[in-house]
Amino acid sequence: MADRFGMGWRPELAAGIFSSLDRIEVVEVLADDYLGKSARQTRALKTLASQVPIVLHGVSMGLASSVPVERRRLDDMARLVDGLQPESWSEHFAFVRGGGLEIGHLAAPPRTHAVIEGGARNIAMARSAVGSAPLMENIATLIDPPGSRLDEPDWLSAMVHAADCDLLLDLHNVYVNCVNFGLDARDFLARIPADRIGAIHIAGGKWIEASEGSSGERQRRLLDDHRHEVPKEVYDLLTEVGARTEKDLTVILEHDADFPPMEHLLGQLDRARRALSEGRARQEKARVPRP
Amino acid sequence: MEAFLARLYVDKAAREAFLDDPRGEAARAGLNEEECQAMEEIDRVGLDLAARSIARKRRGRRAQRVKPLP
Numbered sequence: 024m025a026d027r028f029g030m031g032w033r034p035e036l037a038a039g040i041f042s043s044l045d046r047i048e049v050v051e052v053l054a055d056d057y058l059g060k061s062a063r064q065t066r067a068l069k070t071l072a073s074q075v076p077i078v079l080h081g082v083s084m085g086l087a088s089s090v091p092v093e094r095r096r097l098d099d100m101a102r103l104v105d106g107l108q109p110e111s112w113s114e115h116f117a118f119v120r121g122g123g124l125e126i127g128h129l130a131a132p133p134r135t136h137a138v139i140e141g142g143a144r145n146i147a148m149a150r151s152a153v154g155s156a157p158l159m160e161n162i163a164t165l166i167d168p169p170g171s172r173l174d175e176p177d178w179l180s181a182m183v184h185a186a187d188c189d190l191l192l193d194l195h196n197v198y199v200n201c202v203n204f205g206l207d208a209r210d211f212l213a214r215i216p217a218d219r220i221g222a223i224h225i226a227g228g229k230w231i232e233a234s235e236g237s238s239g240e241r242q243r244r245l246l247d248d249h250r251h252e253v254p255k256e257v258y259d260l261l262t263e264v265g266a267r268t269e270k271d272l273t274v275i276l277e278h279d280a281d282f283p284p285m286e287h288l289l290g291q292l293d294r295a296r297r298a299l300s301e302g303r304a305r306q307e308k309a310r311v312p313r314p
Numbered sequence: 315m316e317a318f319l320a321r322l323y324v325d326k327a328a329r330e331a332f333l334d335d336p337r338g339e340a341a342r343a344g345l346n347e348e349e350c351q352a353m354e355e356i357d358r359v360g361l362d363l364a365a366r367s368i369a370r371k372r373r374g375r376r377a378q379r380v381k382p383l384p
Contacts, residue, residue, distance in 0.1 A: 088316060122317025124324055127372040130364075133315055133352075165367055166360030170315055170352035204359075231367075233359045244373045246367065 026265075026299055028292045030276040031080070032071070039285030045073055046289050051275045054079040054112065058099040067108060072107055078222070079104065079112040081157070085119035086149060087132050087182070090143035104153050110273075113158040113191045113222070114149070116142065116182060129162045133170035134178035143185035149295030150188075158191040158221050159183070163199045163228075165245035175200060176214035183301065189221035194260045195253070195277075199228055199245040202290035208260055217267040225261065225295055226277040249279035253291050258298040265302020266309075272298060318343045318353070322361065322366050333358070 029049035031281055032040065054190055058081075071077060084096050104112055117129035132138045150156040158256065161179055173181065192215075209261040228247045235241055239304050253276065261274070274295050278288060318340065321328045332339040332353075340353040 090316060111356045118320075121320030124317070126368060129367045130319065130323060132370075133319075165363040166321075167357040169319070170349055175340050201372075204331050231363060233362045236326070244363055246363075278361050279332045 024139050026271055026303075027076075027273045028250040028276075028296055029075075029215050029273070029280065030288060030292065032077075033279060033282070034147075035282050036278075036288070041074070043181040043285060044291055046077065046292065049076045049078060049110070049273055049275070051078050051080050052109075053080040053102060053279075054103055055083050057084075057103055058096075059219055059288060062106070066162040068107060071185075072109070072200045074147075077107065077109050078275075079107070079109045081114045082129065083119055084145075085112050085117065086144065086145040086157070086159070087116040087138060087142040088118040088121075089132075090118075090121070092148055093143075094143040094148075094152070095134040097149055100149070101153045108210045110153070111158055111222070112153065113160055115160045115162050115181065117162045131162055131164035131166070133168050134175065135170060136172065136181075139178070139181050140183050142182055143191070143239070146186040155303065156188045157184075159186065159188050160224065161200075162194050163193070163196040165203065165231075165244055165246065167204055175204075175206070175247075176211045178180065180215050183219050189255070190206050190215070191222045191224060192220045192264065193224035193226070193229060193247075194257045194264070195224065195247050196252070197260060198256050199247050203244045209263060212260065212263050212267060218265070218270065220264060220268050220270065220272065222273040222275065223261065223264065224277055225253045225257050227253050249277045250281040252283075252287075253295070254261070254309070258294055261295060261298040262302040262305070266305040267302075269306070272299065277281050315349050317346060318349075320346060323371070324364055325366075329361070333361075346380060 025046040029047050032052045057068060084092050086092055097231050117130050118132045119126050197211055198208055201211055226249045229251055230243045230247055231246045232241045234244045276291055322332055335349040336354045339351050
């Protein structure tokens, strides 16, 4: 296998994806749209899977939690994976509910050892139920998770180690968290286990402003909204990843709304190809012994 | 802690009560001393932005369910 590039399936992109399969090597499908659905309802997905490799991406398990994952969610995912035979499936290092309340969004848990232990247990349960471990994605957060004992790179590394799983590394999430909370993104990459990176997400976002504070000053933070073009900084991080790992990577462009023409999205995939290739070349050059 | 955070993120009244008295609300929710301290030091700008972002997502999800493959 070699590095591959693809995009997230969205109904609005269907025609463009089907007509561009010479430039899209893999498609990522939101698993939650199909969990618990009948064979008839997933037939179209099987047709897609017969034409292009697919990977499944879940958003509702809430695996990074001290609370055990609900068994029925694992069973639903197991049935979907069994029926579709995707190349892989993924979930998030996030919690999505608590105390009987659905947050309706991915939330960063306190970065504590208790959540690492709970998360590792949940991921082990997921591996056992589904038959394969999920790739686990780092999430973007607008709030510095309260009660945290570790910073994000240390917490992610410990989580990956404890759960013995691979990372779906979202580079836009790395970028926005580093901008919002004063970390250096290259240092972030240097501190996580490069050999555990199995796939990459790239996306874009925008600045948003907080409500006016008591000083009358408005603070702003970067939001990962999947509606804007991938920024240059994310391509630079992709190059960095390419230089740091020898593993073949699957790179997925996420764009969820305000869709530009397909050619524009394909252009971003091409730019990602060049960025990763530049990192691979850098790694190769470093490996060649100097005379 | 996760249950307390979930309520802060989705319940405006609970969030306002918390911002008026972080330690008191955290203690009444049964959080331990260390967790109460953490909640007292919460990233208020982040809480404001996260809550608004979550509210937008929840409204959007209600308005338009993601359509599966045709």
